[in-house]
Amino acid sequence: MILADKIIRFRKKNGWSQEELAEKMEVSRQAVSKWEAAQTTPDLGKILQLSNLFGVTTDYLLKDELEDEEFIDSVDETIIRKITLAEANEYLKQRKDASVKIAIATFLCIICAIPLFLLIAISELTPFPIADNTAIGxxxxxxxxIVAIAVYMFIRVGFKNAPYQFLDKEPFGTEYGVTGLVRDRQNTYHSTYVKYNxxxxxxxxxxxxxxxxxTFSENGLLTMLMLCITMLIVGISVMFFIVAGVRWSSMQxxxxxxDFSNKRKGKNKITEAIGAAYWLITTAIYLGWSFLTNDWHITWVxxxxxxxxxGVVDIICNLVIDKQDEK
Structure with missing residues (x-):
């Protein structure tokens, strides 16, 4: 009961409600209520956070006596960076704009080979005589x-996101009202997120x-046109995934x-590294096969x-990581 009494004492001393303390501790109001009712005990990480928040030593919080407070020399406010309402609003706005730019850049990467396919098909038509080598060139x-424009957009987005990289690299907290704001935005956007997916x-x-x-047509130009339409549909579909995913992940x-919970962060770094290597190898295989065989109409597969x-690789990686975590 002693720890529960101390939490209640300091909460009231600071004039905070249970909701306000929960906001500062980044837990639910129910969690604070259970702490104060001695139904559950905060874990070590939360004890450290309470110590910093109340300005007392952890020893004082954990002692089984209600004695005079043992204040720490100074509360280090820089231990955890706090996100303000203005910063949260600016970050969400920046990621909303970035989602469109990333989607367009990815779309350009997907359709960049369409001119090549069309020129190859046109080179085979009698009314439009273009040498095969010229068409391919x-x-x-x-x-x-096309790829240069996409890369430029990726780089611009990266530079604009630079001020917020600490969100992935450093521990951070949120000031009062930020969690409520983001939660409202998330609830409002949820239906759009589901629809886009x-x-x-x-x-x-x-x-x-x-x-x-x-493929049922013997007309080479028609086949290439159908291939280009397929690529356009894939590109547009991926744009919907990216716009929804980037905005949703910014709120998460x-x-x-x-994926941004403390438990998932370590796994994400490993899977991202594997994913990057996987797609680099895929690109190398695609370009090598295409240039060696000149079968661009086939190598897209x-x-x-x-x-x-x-998808299979991602599942296997997560299973292996989970197994390692259990050991």
């Missing part, structure tokens, strides 16, 4: 400016239909939920296969 060259998933499922229709990051296998 122009098509390959056209990829570079449905659209993205349906688009990816339906995307192969034009390509399958094109501030709330320390989902590399991305389809890689996309399917990546």
């Amino acid at each position: 122009i098509g390959v060259i056209s990829i570079f400016p 449905y659209i993205g998933a349906c688009g990816c499922i339906l995307a192969p239909i034009p390509l399958l229709c094109g 990051r501030l709330l320390k939920e989902g 590399t991305w389809l296969i890689a996309g399917i296998l990546f």
